[in-house]
Amino acid sequence: MMKKFLKKSYIILPHILLAAVLASTALQAEFPKDTTGFTVLSVLLAAVEAALIIRRKKWSAYGITAIVYGLILIWSLYPVINGRESFLFPPPQRISAIFVLDILVILKSIVSSLWLLLLSFVIALILGIGLGMICGKVKRLQNVVMPIARVLSPVPALIYAPYVVAVMPNFTLAALFIITSGLFYPILINVIVTLQHFDPKLRDASDVMGLGLKSTIVNIYLPYCMPSLFNTLAMQISNAFLLLIGAELMGMDSGLGWYVKYNSDFSDYVRVIAGFIVIGMIIAVVNTGLQKLRAKILLWQSAEQ
Amino acid sequence: MASIEFKNVDFRYNNNKDENILHNVSFKIKEGEFVSIIGGSGCGKSTTLSLLSGLNHASGGDVTIDGKPVTGPGKDRGVVFQHYALFPWMRAKRNVEFGIKQVLKADKKTISEKAEKYLELVGLGGKGDLFPHQLSGGMQQRVAIARLLAMEPDILLMDEPFGAIDAKNRVALQELLLELLEKEEKKRSVVFVTHDIDEAILLSDRILFMRDHEIYRDLKVPFERPRSREEITVSNEYHEFRRELFDLFYDNDIHQQEKADEKQTAKVGRFSIGSAVGAVG
Ligand SMILES: Nc1ncnc2c1ncn2[C@@H]1O[C@H](COP(=O)(O)OP(=O)(O)OP(=O)(O)O)[C@@H](O)[C@H]1O
C-alpha cells in the first residue's frame, strides 16, 4: 500500500515540478510586452518532457527529470525570494529568450566551433594513428619517437598558444594547430603503448599469414587499437573543448568560446550563461554520438570487456 | 613440393640461453607424409612446429623445406595453433575469408563460397556470422581448422588441433582430415602434434616420440592407406603398436620422475656440503 503510493508519487513528481516551473515563470513574464522568454522556455521544457515520455520504461528517467525540473524551479523562484532579479544570476526565461534573439550568432558559433573541433580531431587521428602504427611495426622509429612524445605530451598546448598565434598567419590556423597538437600526443602514445602490449597469440597468427605492412595495419593493428582509442577519445573530448574555448578566447571572431568571452566583456551575463548551456549541450551530444559509434564499431568485443 | 628436414637442430630462447629447448633434433619428412609428434608436456613439440612455421629460428643446425632453409613464415605453410588464434574483430566467416584472401586472388563471391564450404565441413554451417567470443572454445578451434584447410597450404602444421574439441566432433574432424588428404591429388605434408595415441595411429604414417628435448623414437605406423578406423582397430597389430607407444609414455614418466629425484638429491647434497664448510669455518 505504502510502497505503491511512493511509486506513484515518484512517477508523478516530475510532472508536478514541471507545472510549478511553468506557473512560476508565467507569473513572472511581463505580459503582454515580452513573452518570448516564456515561450522558448516552454518549448525547451516540452522537449525534456518528450524525452521523459520516450524513456518512460526507464526507472531512472523520472528521477533525472525531476532533478532537472527541480533545479529550474529553484532558479526561476530566485528573483521572488531575492525580491528582485539578480544581475549575475538572471532567471531562466531571460536566458531562453537569447536562444531566439541570438539564434543566428549562436548557430554560426556552433558551426564554427564544431568545424574547428572536427578538423583537429581528424588531423590528430590521422597523424597519431598513422605514426603510431608505423612505430608499432618499426621498433627503431618507436625508440626515437616515444621519448620525445613523452616529454612533449604533458606540456599543455595552451602554454605555447601566444607563440603559435604570433607565428601563424591567422587565428583560425593557430587555433587549429593548438587543438590538433593537444590531441595528437595522447592518441600517438595510446596507439604505441597498445601495440607494445600486442597479444602474442594474435602476433603469431598474423605473422604466419605473411601479411604485408598495409594489411597488417588495416586488418590487425587498427581494429586491435580501437577499444583503447575510444577510451582515449572519450577522455580527450573535454580536453578538446578546453583547448577550443581557450584557442577561441585568444582572438578569434566566431565560435562558442568567442561568444562567451565577447559577452562577458560587456558583462552580459544573460548571454554568458546561454553560452554555457549551449556548450554543455554540445558536449553532451558529441559524447552521446561517440558512445553510439563505439557500440557499433566494438560490436566484436564480448559483453564483459 | 614439400619435403622437410631437421638437421642437428638446437634451439634456445633468447631470454634463457642456458636451457636447450631442442637438442640435436634430426628427422626427415617426405612429401605427402603425415607425421605425428607425441611426447610429454614441455618436451618441445610446439617449439619444433614454431621453427617450421618460421616464427622462431634455430640456434644451431638447419631447418629446410625442399632443401631451402626456413627464414620466416611463408604461404606454403599453414598453422593451427595449440591456442585459439582467430581475430576477435572478424566474424567466424570473415576469419576464414581473410585467410583465403592471403593465398587466393579471386572475386568476393568465390571466396565467400569457399569459406562457407569449409565452415560447413567442420560442422559450423550457419555459424559464420558470429564473432569468436560468441563461440565455444572447441568451435573457435574448428573455425581455425576451417581457415587452415581453406588456405590449402602445401604443409599443414597442426598443434593439438583437436585437443579442445568434443568427442563427437573430434572423430568427425579426424575423418574429414583423412578424407581430404587421401582423396586429393596434390600431396600435402602434415606435421601434427597430439597427446592422443589413437589419433596419432589413425592419422599418421610415422610417429616421432620426443623426450628430453630430443627425438627419442621414430616409429613407422604399420597400416596402409587408405585406412579406416573400423578396419585397423580390430587388428592385433593395432593393439601391439598401441601398447608400444603406451610403454614409451610410461617409461617417460618413470624417467622424468628419476630426473626430478636426482635434481632433488643434488640440491640436498650441495646444502650439506655448504653447511659442512660453514661448520669447519
Ligand atoms: N617464450 C618462451 N620463453 C622461454 N621458454 C619457453 C618459452 N616458450 C616455451 N618455453 C619453454 O620451452 C619448453 C618447450 O615448450 P613447448 O611449448 O615446445 O612444449 P610442448 O612440447 O609443446 O608442451 P605441451 O604439450 O605442454 O604443449 C618448455 O620447457 C617451456 O618452458
Ligand SMILES: [Mg+2]
Ligand atoms: Mg605445445
